[in-house]
Amino acid sequence: MNIVYLSSEAVPFAKTGGLADVCGTLPREVAALGHRCTVIIPAFRSVRRSGCAIETTDQSFAIPISSEKLVGGRLLKSHLPHSDVEVLMIDQPHYFDRPSLYGDATGDYPDNAERFTFFCRAALVALQRLGRNVDIVHCNDWQTGLIPGLIRANADRLSTLKDAATILTIHNMAYQGQFPAESFPMTGLKWSEFNHNTYEYYGYWNFLKAGVAMSDLVTTVSPRYAMEIQTPHHGCGLDGVIASRGGRVMGITNGIDTSVWNPSIDENLTERYDVDSWQKGKLANKRSLQAEFKLDVSDDIPMIGLVGRLADQKGWDLILPVIERHVSEGRPTQWMVLGSGDPRIESELKRLATDAPHQVAAHVGFNDSLAHRIEAGSDLFVMPSHYEPCGLNQLYSLRYGTVPVVTSTGGLADTVIDTTAESIAKKTATGFHLWENSPHGLDEAIGRALYLRYHEKKIWDELVRRGMGADWSWRKSASRYVSLYESAIALTETSTELPS
Template sequence: MTGMALAMGTAGQDVQVLLPAYPGVVDGLSRARTVARLPDLPGGPATLVRGHCRSSGLRVLALCNDALYDRVSPYVDGEGKEHPDNALRFAALSHAASCIAQGLPGLDAPHVVHAHDWHAGLVPLLMHAAGVRGVRTVLTLHNMAFQGAFDMAWADAIHLPRIYRNTQHAVAWDRLNFLKAGILHADRVTTVSHHYAQEILTPAFGCGLDSVLASRGDALIAIPNGIDAHEWDPARDPALGEDRYSARDTRPKTRCKAVLQHAFGLHAREDSVIMALGSRLTHQKMADVAVQALPRALDAHPRLQVAAIGCGDPAMEAALAELAQRYPGRCGVHIGYDETLAHRLHAGADILLHGSRFEPFGLTPLYAMRYGTIPIGSRVGGMVDTIRDPGQEAPLEAMRCATGVLFEGDSVDAMTAAIDRTLCLQQRPALWRAIQRNAMTANFSWDHAVERYAALYRDLVGDLAEAVAPRVAARPKPSSLLALPAPGLADDAIPAAA
């Protein structure tokens, strides 16, 4: 969540980010210098290097241990399998955060340590075990499906105190569970959308931890994510060259469509309707449903073209590639991820297909909306909060207030019907333009989230006023350390590591 850290820094919050020193991280820092040595971390001695990100100016603490972090991919090996020592790698990150919170020479302890997902889930527990006073903890849940579950045999290696090796603290289903540890010990638990906050309290979406979350109901709050409204802005996007456009004038989007058609080998037809797919090709993202719904849609709508970018399940990658061969000139597929191509995808397409069996927030539909590309999404999680759809039973004119189309369930029929409905809307130019304008002018920037997080930090620091009055008085603005597993996380990012 580097976007969050940048937005908070811009808003005047005192923020620095702790992350593993993956390849290139230290090289990307200006004024980098070693500020601490940590000899007793899981996985061996490590150092903390402090600097400023050259591209953003963000203050960074990089945890350096090449044996743990000098990997091509942060989470998985070349075959897409999780690194077998991930328990060790991310326990080291959590211990480092705990050490910083306890105070290290030359480093001010923060007021708040903000951990993200299971990768930093041990932080609140370790601070509890160390008896840290005067520092509060926040854990943000981005995706309950990934919990950091490991064999109990790792307990000694990750330096987990014995009194915490039970179901009251860090064990679920006879395995260590980093996420459960964080949920039980954080002062506050946040998640990234209002609807997802409700869903995860149910067995269908809680992934086995719904009762644990319910036990922390008084500490669980929803603070919706945001997007970088400057990076994802068709009026200033360098990826579009001279074909930039805005909600006031979308005419250059036609040229963006021609560029996209060329890039994906699609027929150069001005009257075509391009539907984009841009997400991980996984069961969560309904890739298995999409590869069945797309042929139906292509057969039923001769003007429809499909441009897909993504990677993930090899079977889904192969199915999409086969679809491109079956519909030459009408379906183009790029397996992998390319940042520039992703921007051009949103700029040139008319529609985004973004089915999902669960969706904590849903970034990709918001990127598409910024570019006047109308999302078709599942009625789950954050998409319920961000995609406005009066519903297919509402009068057609009600869609003048819409920003996209939602569908229920995960069946091929439901997805196909949503595509059909959207294409019918697209044939009504005035109505479609109204939906585009609504989508492009909706505000999903980090501004609102930053205000909520700043208020949360202030509340937490206020709770500590009596215990640490001198320190709080000396630094009236709460400082925070964001413990992150990677340079950036997104619940629907295309890279397979997300």
């Protein structure tokens, strides 16, 4: 198959979150299964600073954004590291040569509708210029949501895409790309296309809704999230649109790059380890972290790790009261936190670290090496997200023998099996779920985990080994995507008319 991935992010070129990890790894794994894969992204400023070799091409183009505005661009070229996967980049400095991908401290860039409309239209021009017949066009998140509809509307002029099946993957339903109706003509589509079945959403036009309505198949990054977004609580206003697609909505859990996240070969660690040497290895990494951050150096004190965005979604309204309680009551726990985001949360963490420097360590910002070391040195990893399309840190934790404590939502529920009498007996348990989404519920789940850690060491050893032995590699997920692509092709070959 010839598969094209369209995304606003892909590691190592541009990243703000998990979308980049997926689009920088999945194409490489699918290519390793014998398929031709190409990735198309905007040529953001970060692309030039990625350290990757970037080539110019002789391909340039101009997109009519309005009757009075013609915007030019050109095509750059690179490859995903350690692969033959070609990466094409839409270069338009006015739109993409900016400090950040989507906005600045004041909010989203005001011309995001224009920026990503240009990207979608230019990507299709680039594909047509390359002259390769495409089997699958795999779009990712709202920034590429116009593409399925543009392909349908221009099928007679897009010869290389006339038989292509389109797939849209939703990585986070909360971000939809919604803009005032008066900017819709920049798509080049007729006003008749602007209706409640396709682009229109309460008087605005909505990139994500268009992608959901017009693509052949819709996927999410975990099976549970695929079900959740069809409910008002998680659908962010588009639950009815998602539900209307029926059996054409499904979830495939993200994988992790096991060449990067693997404690047996991880050069970031003080001591590497595997499933047979985890106790010695994790203890060495724990001691190293304690010394580095001036926590009490003790083998017996449990270390609780947290890595990720400091945002309400991640359950910080549950986490901060629990840390505060452990500190005020002198509980024998240590907290190792890495992340950035909400200034209010950052301030609270800094205060806690100042008030209890031997118990709480907080690194505000991001440090990839430290993220690996926290996963290796912690006993527990806490991730009580209010919603989580997939989540990667719980998968890293399982791989590193760090038992996750999570809420029963999205990918967290799909990947972490709660430790109960039944799951212990069946030998399926890998972590702990909150039985109540509250600070008390989080504290109780941590308490259950630590009881096993110190009083049921045989069961704890089984939890750790089971988590480390599970296969959450991208190779496994890639095989499922290949099956999905084959189904999408069969669907378009047998369907003369697709749902609108």
